[in-house]
Amino acid sequence: MQQEDWLSRLVQPLGIHGQLFHVGKHCGNWLLEHDVPQDPSFHLVTEGECYLVWPDGEKILLKQGDLLFFARDRRHQLQPVVAANQAAQEVPLQASLPGVGLICGYFHFCQGYLPGWFRLLPPLLHLPAHLEASSPLGHLLRLLEAEASHQELAASRILEVLAEPLLIYLLRAALQQGAVNRQALENSVPAYIDTALALMHETPQKDWGVTALAREVGVARSLLASQFHETLGKTPGDYLRHLRMHRARQELAQGKSVLEVAMDVGYRSESAFRKAFKDFWQDAPGQVKRTHSAK
Numbered sequence: 436m437q438q439e440d441w442l443s444r445l446v447q448p449l450g451i452h453g454q455l456f457h458v459g460k461h462c463g464n465w466l467l468e469h470d471v472p473q474d475p476s477f478h479l480v481t482e483g484e485c486y487l488v489w490p491d492g493e494k495i496l497l498k499q500g501d502l503l504f505f506a507r508d509r510r511h512q513l514q515p516v517v518a519a520n521q522a523a524q525e526v527p528l529q530a531s532l533p534g535v536g537l538i539c540g541y542f543h544f545c546q547g548y549l550p551g552w553f554r555l556l557p558p559l560l561h562l563p564a565h566l567e568a569s570s571p572l573g574h575l576l577r578l579l580e581a582e583a584s585h586q587e588l589a590a591s592r593i594l595e596v597l598a599e600p601l602l603i604y605l606l607r608a609a610l611q612q613g614a615v616n617r618q619a620l621e622n623s624v625p626a627y628i629d630t631a632l633a634l635m636h637e638t639p640q641k642d643w644g645v646t647a648l649a650r651e652v653g654v655a656r657s658l659l660a661s662q663f664h665e666t667l668g669k670t671p672g673d674y675l676r677h678l679r680m681h682r683a684r685q686e687l688a689q690g691k692s693v694l695e696v697a698m699d700v701g702y703r704s705e706s707a708f709r710k711a712f713k714d715f716w717q718d719a720p721g722q723v724k725r726t727h728s729a730k
Contacts, residue, residue: 441621444629446603449550450681453598455540458583461485462534463521467513474541475553477601478503478513481528481536481580488512499536500564502576504605506556507549513537528584538583542598551666552623557614560605572604627652628666631659635671639679640701645671680715683708687723696720 460482461467478487480501487495487503490510497503497513515535528536544550562572579597582590609615624632630652635643645663648671649656663671679700686696697708712720 442603442606445552445620445624446599446606449544451599451602452543452595453540453601454543455538455583455594457537457539458528459525460528460530460532460534460536461515462519462524462526462532464519465515465523465525465535467537469512470510474543475507475549476505476539476541477605479538479576479580481538483533483535484516485535485537486514486516488514495561498564500576502562502564502572502605504560504562504609505558506553506560507558509558528580538580540594540598542602549668551668552620555615555620555623556606556609560609560612560614562605562608572601572608575600575604624666625662627654627659628662631663631671635675635678639675639682640699642701643671643675676711676715680712683712683720684716684723687720690724693720693724 456476457467478497480497480499482499484496484498487497488511496516513535524532524534526532526534528538575597579594579601582593582597606615610617610620631643631648634641634648634651641647645656645660649659652659660670663669663674667674669677683696683700686699687693691699693709694705697705700708702708702711709720716723
């Protein structure tokens with residue numbers, strides 16, 4: 436079996452999944468605003484040319500096949516290169532009308548917040564089409580476009596799971612372009628933090644406090660606590676809470692009973708789990724279960 440490398444260990448705990456928030460072709464005098472900070476995101480231009488416009492007026496020309504990765508979402512606009520006389524119109528990607536085709540999506544993480552090492556990534560990574568056309572990334576983008584365009588059965592599930600390889604290819608590209616310091620990124624998660632994360636993900640039902648984790652990974656309690664917060668932006672307790680609640684929501688959506696899920700994520704009573712779940716998500720576990728069973 437192939438040995439796991441440092442980039443795999445960096446990405447593995449994230450529990451990455453994707454969500455498309457815009458798929459369409461724009462014709463006429465159109466304008467797209469992107470002004471609400473969200474999770475890391477990407478834009479793929481599938482047809483035509485347009486401008487990315489920053490709030491200060493600076494423009495970046497985007498061409499067919501170009502890919503943008505926003506490690507930290509920023510306000511921006513997308514607009515046509517030449518203003519048209521026709522009114523704005525949005526049509527499906529596969530429509531025969533000339534225009535600008537766009538696929539835009541978010542990267543979501545199981546713990547619900549960005550890991551600390553994302554601060555090392557450039558705010559924007561622009562990959563022109565010619566850099567990835569014949570690469571594995573290019574093949575992945577063509578698959579993404581096909582699934583987003585035609586919406587066959589289970590397309591949303593395919594698009595969701597394509598997010599992890601897409602992010603890995605983007606990280607590889609950032610490293611190859613020198614847009615991020617490899618040594619800094621490689622060393623951003625110490626081995627003992629890797630081990631602590633693996634323990635929490637493998638057995639989230641255990642009470643992984645700082646003392647227990649420090650004993651298991653063989654470092655001082657104070658060192659683990661400070662480095663964990665520096666790396667992930669959260670305390671081990673907060674990380675475990677996020678992990679448990681996201682794991683619980685996934686299991687409820689899969690049809691498990693509330694009691695079974697409560698035991699899986701470390702609660703000794705169903706009532707305590709129900710309260711913790713509602714405090715975290717603002718809706719009850721039973722409601723999540725009913726919503727997904729009705730789909």
